[in-house]
Amino acid sequence: MPEDRPAEKSGERTGEPKPRRRQARGERRIAQLLQAAADVFCAYGYTATSTNAIAREASVSPGTLYQYFPNKEAIALELGDRLLAQMREAHGQAFTPENLALPLPELLDAVLDPLIEFNCQNPAFLALMHGSEIPGRIAEEHDALHASLLARVGDLLGHYLPDGDPAQHARIADMTFAIVKAGLALILAAPEGPERDAVITETKTVLLRYLDPVIGRALTTIPSP
Structure with missing residues (x-):
């Protein structure tokens, strides 16, 4: 090229x-x-x-x-700024008090669906944010967004498990993000239609089976944030 x-x-x-x-x-x-x-x-x-x-x-x-x-860097910066703004908006739609009051299966739908939709509509997001040698400002802003989301998941775990270990909450948040990231890669690789829908369902199933023993019961007994 x-x-x-x-x-x-x-x-x-x-x-x-x-x-x-x-x-x-x-x-x-x-x-x-x-x-x-x-x-x-x-x-x-x-x-x-x-x-x-x-x-x-x-x-x-x-x-x-x-x-x-x-130059190419200026194009990437403009595209990255726009994608990050849209991603923040998708996160805002996901982490609402109304959603966080839902049972775990419905909570996963409410949180993941906007994020999956965004990534399916903007496959360049993962390609740009996780590529090698991307402009430093994009990497910094993406890292800041990632850190803020990890903090929100950690806060959520702390709310449902007030007597839990903060270090354990951090590990659970890291594992949850790893599952979502791996699931997104498979979702984007799948053809649109029934096959992609099946991969989305499998990703949610993995998260549900991982999180349910941790916070599933707490979701039914602790007031919503």
Whole structure:
């Protein structure tokens, strides 16, 4: 795949991004380029992707792409910011007091369904956030989001198991995230339709069987947060 445009030719990587056209046409072009970048990142990963490949996917010339983004990193940062904002919104829909008052099977549906839907609609999220050599700011923001979610799961466990060991809560939260991450990879790899639905069901079943002995009974006896 062609190499990205060398930064030293114009000092692109050291300077500020060029001003963007904020007119409606410019915003449509930016959205087109970001969607193309998402598709190419999914297909080849961040490291192997070039601006030329993104331009080809968007059916525009490299010169047109450079009118909006100075380099691949700027594209990844813009795409990452938008995906992280959408992911935070999905988390907000999942961790609500109403959901946390549900029995465990319904709680898993309420928490996981928005996250699964987001990842199925945005497969570039996992490709970009977990790829090698991704821009540092994206990695930092993703790590912060991950830490905040772990803290929320830990707080949830602490609420239902007030006499439990905080270290145990942290281990359970880590294991829960590992199960979800592995399940998401299998879900995204499965064809849409009955096969993907079956993988989603299996992922929830694994979580239910893991968590039910820990907090399933507590969910029926402790007031909701």
